[in-house]
Amino acid sequence: MSNLETITRQLVEALLRLDSPGVGALLDGLRPLAGGGPSLDDVVVPALERIGRDWEEGRVSLSQVYMAGRICERAVERLLSPDRPVRGDRPKLGIAVLEDHHALGKRMVKSALRAAGYQLQDYGHGRRPQELVEMALRDQVDVLLISCLMLASALRVSEVVAGLQKAGSPIAVVVGGAPFRLEAQLWKEVGARAVGRNSAEAVAIVRSLAEREPWA
Amino acid sequence: MGMTSSQRLQETMQHREPDRVPYSLPANMHPARDMGLTIKEYFSRPEYVVEGQLRLRKKFGNDMLCCYPFAGLEIMAWGGEAVYFDQGPPNAGAPVIKRPEDILALEPPSVEENPALRGVLEATASLKAAVGDDIPIAGVIVSPFSLPIMQMGFEAYLDLIYERPELLERLLRINGEYCVAWAKAQIKAGASAIVYSDPASSPTILPREIVLRHGLPTARSIIARIGGGVMIHLASGRGKDLVDDIAETGAVGMSASAEEDLGQLKAACRGKLTLVGNLNALAMRRWTPQQAEAEVKRAIAQAGPGGGFVLSDNHGEIPFLVEDEVLMAMVEAVERWGRYPLDWVVVDGA
Incomplete structure (x- = not known):
């Protein structure tokens, strides 16, 4: 299992446990944007996608999807500088x-x-x-x-x-x-x-x- | 002479095979069209709803009738409003609990004094007078555990569940008082059984551990206090992983989701719970009469043998836009494929 897959799996597990500090600790080690090494983008989106698929297939509940999104949103916003948009102005x-x-x-x-x-x-x-x-x-x-x-x-x-x-x-x-x-x-x-x-x-x-x- | 609808349902709920598979097609908005009324006009007067239910019985032969109009009614009871649509059911308007602390001052509404609820009770009593004991009438309550989705909005409710357990417990107690009074009033008016609508207790919505901590203990307590036959409806949500837990609440039946394997669900429920479902109500709008027949045949093959099955939709409400032709095809399909004994199931291996 690659480093990226390991981090993603750990993130999914932390999100389903509603472990906000654990999620924060995992994401603290990542870079905000693309470049060398795993970035937030490489891990957060795949983790949320995995949880979303698990909901479709009846393995997790809607509330877990909601809480996972909320925890990720807060964690990512904490890590990003508020005066520097992560992406360009588009798409709006x-x-x-x-x-x-x-x-x-x-x-x-x-x-x-x-x-x-x-x-x-x-x-x-x-x-x-x-x-x-x-x-x-x-x-x-x-x-x-x-x-x-x-x-x-x-x-x-x-x-x-x-x-x-x-x-x-x-x-x-x-x-x-x-x-x-x-x-x-x-x-x-x-x-x-x-x-x-x-x-x-x-x-x-x-x-x-x-x-x-x-x-x- | 065949069985009455009451006898048919009683037999299947005893997990025995009646004369045919009982069915309920809750096309409860459709009579508005036949009667030249808007959905809002139709639900505005108890006599319209009674006339509509009698028309549904005559046209489609439903084995169970129901005067409960729409879930948004509940929010009207708590001081909110329903939002009406031309082509669909009214929906709950803005939440009545604006912030969690409002729960501290919340009191259950009086069932008898509430005009919206009184209308349902009047309709139920009139319908009961018209049909007697031969055709059962279902009453409906939205469970104490699911009401907050409308009372405070889904997002705020999830935050309450995860972050304010003391206020959640208080809200469940307040809602419980209301739900018991509401269910008992419907039974007193003539309802034969209560549909306990509890989508929040489906693992589709909340994790099993939360449902077991709050949802089903609440159901067990309310069902014991209602003192009549109760069926738990998860409103499209999955329930297979909770079959044994639902059976322990004292419920006599549960809904079947269109997203579950009906055969597997039936195997889990056999002898414990009567299954109600699982035709996909949203997909019906596109069905041809042939598809409708095929779906009815599939459901009967998977869940009909041995009784303990009522053919219906998955959600408890058939969309207004489903054509009568499709509903008639379902009725004819039950007549064709739903007569016991279901020898063809063995022959076809369907």
């Missing part, structure tokens, strides 16, 4: 819960992305489709992440996509939440660019979009 990310007030999914995605060094514009919860379109256009975000709990709200993502298209915007809409997990084709039906089956997948999706889109 916006996140919101469409229509309902269940904001846990958004919180978890936000934690995963912040733990990976991204900054997000949080548009809150209970948002109407037109509100989200206006906010995303106003801020010129590159990716709009939308979390939904109910099928009725999930179907209204199509109104956000249509609103953005009507404005000629290239903003990529990425969705997640229970309706999309239990109904595998729903994200395509509503016109989303991608779907995340767990919160940590958001990081991989944003990275993947960043490789294909002219954002740099």
